[in-house]
Amino acid sequence: MQETVIPAASAPYSTLLYVLIPLLPFLGFLINGLLNKKLSGTVAGAIGSLMVLGSFLISVMLFWEFQHPTAQWLAPGATAHQAYTVRLFDWISVGTLQIPFTYQIDQLSLIMLLLVTGVGFLIHVYSIGYMHHDENVGKFFAFLNLFVFSMLVLVLGANFVILFIGWEGVGLCSYLLIGFWNKDHGNNNAAKKAFIINRVGDLGFLLGIFLIYLTFDSVQYAEVFHKASTMQIGTGVVTAITLLLFVGAMGKSAQLPLYTWLPDAMAGPTPVSALIHAATMVTAGIYMVLRSNVLFTLAPDTLHVVAWIGGITALFAASIGLAQNDIKKVLAYSTVSQLGYMFLALGVMGYSTSLFHVLTHAFFKALMFLGAGSVIHAMSNEQDIRRMGGLRKALPITFLTFLIGCLAISGIPPFSGFFSKDEILEHVYQHNKILWGIGMVTAFLTAFYMFRLLFLTFFGEFRGTEEQKHHLHESPASMTLPLIVLAILAAVGGFMGAPMFVGKHYLADYLAPLFTYSKALNPEAFATELDHGTELMLIGLSVAAGVLGILFAYVQYVSRKVRPSEDDAHRSAPESLVYHKYYIDELYNALFVRPVMWLSTGLYRFVEQGIIDPIVNGFGRVTLGGGQLLRYVQTGYVGLYLILIVVGIVLVLGLNLFRF
């Protein structure tokens, strides 16, 4: 990964293009933001979508050009598959710390560009229909465009600080969009929670950046990774760096123990959940780890932590998902769980596999969120699956696409999720059998609760009110078209990494140059190949887990027509524990929120007003008091003054005389 710098000045056209990718959505943000009330909803939506479409087209162009740099006008001097950076301007420079605003163009950023702009575009289109009735459509698209801008900066940046810009930017947009309906303090609290918990992670990330600078004397990817590639595996400082970076990833990608914001984030409009909290932003943590894969390869201890946290999160979130009754909450926990899978893959150095799952997950989870949005739209904002049922007749397209999503996430071949999930489990199997077991159990649980959701929503009898039943309708084309496109992607997306079917692992081959350094550092981790028999057995087992989960769900919710009990119903202890999400929110409240609040009041009352201020005022009071006391010397009796004068003179003279 030798760095080729394309100075901005020498390649005007290409620079313009690179700048345009994030700038178009930013332009959309400005237009929609400034003309908020003057534009009609559809126009605002069209502007927003077209801007993202523009970015997508440019990204496709760059993607193609990257492999066939025939024209040589995009990146003069570049050869095929050669990573390079584009320098835009100098941002911060202090002593040896140089932070230029540069873009990194390589396989990873290109894939992420396509993902963000592609899926982003579909969701923008979907939002035109979904947000049709809202009074602040302009604001919505402005924020959505701002998000795409930030996300593009995040994936394009060529150093850790630019990455951090995007990282915080998406956090802000997430805050703004979760609290989009800001009349309700419930939404605002969810938004605030998301921002603050992310900030906890950001602190780790920030400290990681500082340590990177102090260690490598640079924050530029190419330089850092180049220097890192000559280090020993297990170097302490790199372990520290990677752990700090991983704290950042935990926050953004909602891993234990910083995952609690993501379920709450469902307070935002559904397209937001699809775009930000499923397909793109939450995968930023995985992107970051992939980006710095060299550092992580150098730190096997960190990799262990990553793998275990990923695995435990996957299982933990899946188990919570079993008992949720809010259609979006189920999807949220499943997102947390799938993100856990991705970290599990990272932890066993299945880097490209992890990105594979990022992509397939983006397809099927965005699809499912949008499907859920379609359901909520049809049900007049009802989100409780206990009030749904039998919707497959009223919403056929939504049902079919949702079904594809469910099959994909459950790992049923040949849908996309099968390939990526199976690849992850294969990798994990080679490294750690316990984690593999956790992965298998999670796969089973995932299939179960996803189909529980599907069956309760689309099968059986309708359980909502008469009025809702009357209103049931399939969503407009602007909403169903993105669903269909995503469904196709979710169905066939897996073939980009299915050597068994198409003879070649396109994705892994494409990404290989990213991991050159890692491979050189730790060849064994990359070299291991499973024999064909084991591979088939693993595939069989993972498919079996999925099918078993679906069957269980079918028996439970279709054959036996079990309905989840109401909120106040009596539950057994373990059931109650899961239903209340292990009381983690309550725990955090007791451990962090309340003590900080208490500390705030306490410090103000007892330290500020009780100690420090009284001490300062005490000086004043002592002075006043001293004057108060001394003034009694002033008796007004001339005789006393005279005596004092004489005594004073005698004392002075006497002392002088005897030289005291």
Place this chain on the structure above:
Amino acid sequence: MEQTIPEVIRTVPLEYYIYFATALFAIGVTGVLTRRNAIIIFMCVELMLNAVNVLLTAFSAYRSDPNGQIFVFFIMAVAAAEVSVGLGIIVMIYRNFQNTDVNLLNRLKW
């Protein structure tokens, strides 16, 4: 045989002047401290001043240094001015209180 003033002064031993001046000064101090009548206090202050004058004159003569006697003139001039101001104040006090007891003047306290 005509004697100059310093010579006359020197006919008395210096110690005697010191004893005398000290006594005079002590009487003055005692008077200031013990009496309450403003006029008497005033006179005692004059006594103290004059005790100093005596000493200055005596030393001046013994050391043949005229500076001491010049000082005496200064002191006398200042004392005269002081007396005029002081007596004026005392007259004012008497007009207001029909008395010259200094302890009546205790308004300026605390």
Place this chain on the structure above:
Amino acid sequence: MLTVFLLLFPVAAALLLHFAKGNAARVMALGAALVEFVVAVYAAVVSQVTAQTQFEVNVPWIASAGINFHVGMDGLSLVLVLLTTFLVPLIILASFRHDYPNASAFYALILFMQTGLIGVFVSLDAFLFYFFWEVALIPIYFLAGVWGSERRIAVTFKFFLYTIIGSLFMLAAFVYLYFQTGINGAVRSSDIIAFYNLTLSSDQQAWVFWLIFIAFAVKMPVFPFHTWQPDTYTESPAPATMLLSGIMLKMGIYGTLRWLLPVVPKGVSHWGPLVMVLCIIGIIYGAIIAIRQRDVKRLIAYSSLSHVGLMAAGVFSLTMMGLQGTVIQMLAHGVNVVGMFFIADIIQRRTGTRDISELGGLTKHTPVLSVTFLVLLLSTVALPLTAGFVGEFLLLGGVYQYNHWMGAVAGVTIILGAVYLLRMFQRVMLGPDTQFTATIKDLTGAELAVLVPLILMVFWIGLFPGTFMRISEPAIMQIMTIVNR
């Protein structure tokens, strides 16, 4: 000569204001402040990027004692003069909606204050520095004491006494140092160069350090010398609060950079760790207390305490990152905090209250106010591409370089900052309707005229911090060289 003009023009204008009444006084004051700003920008444009002092004037003041009227600007001074001259017109403009009684005196005092502030930033003679240091205090005393709210008398009295006692220690130290300059038969001098060339023993430096530092610590303020600050910020009229928080607290940091670090470097290295600990306690302490404050102004005051703690920590980290971060953060904080206090003032004027528990739901009818508020707030929580980020990033980097654990603890401020500011924003702007929601009006043109330059500045510093860092870099490098000598 440019320096002398910058120094004397506001006070001349202030004297002229005496002849103007009411409206005319405002306009004249604004005009004068704008002229001052243009001159300062001109100075910045024509200045060279070197460590050399420029626009220098050095004439005898008390010639027999070796005390000169020595002024001049290097990059560091220039940046702060720019900040001062940029903010003062905005502060004057911000007060236009108020009808302050005795307006000509009010605006004359603001201009008078400007002279004091600029004097502090350009003085190169210890006694001249002290002179302007106190000059800057007088107008703010009257501004707060005459035009403030209910408890103004007690509060300004405390503020005045506190800061003046602090600076008396500094005067004592300066007198001591002044005598030290003549110790080897040399001519006594209070010139800054003479102070820099002093060779004091470590013991001397150790106690001289505290004498000088107390003055700066009170002014900034550094924990635990801060208790005058929340009260004064809360009770002062809005323009005085802006002057205090926007510019005046930078006097303390500037003083530390110019008159403490290079003068007693050994004292700094001796007491540095202790001061760092104080600063870091202040960062966290201010942030935590801000969480539960209900008065918007008081909340911003505590957040300011937290930010200043970080700046001071950056200074004492004695790293290039920390010092340059301080410079940028001084600008950023000036812009942010002035904007925040202005918005607090706007809200108070519209609703009659600053209590966040009574406010809420304003955003629907005031989109422009919401956006400006949010931008300033995000800059304060150090969101990238806004002014606050560059400063805070470099400062935390500097502190981290000084000591990893201190950096980590100081970093908690980015979490707590989000907690208290977002909480405030939520309580004030978001949520269900309140009694104010229906009647509240969005920003007027005059208010936008104040806020738009501030917002542009927020993004300017956030995107192109190099503009200012280039100016201050040689000066900071020189300070670093002297300190490490």
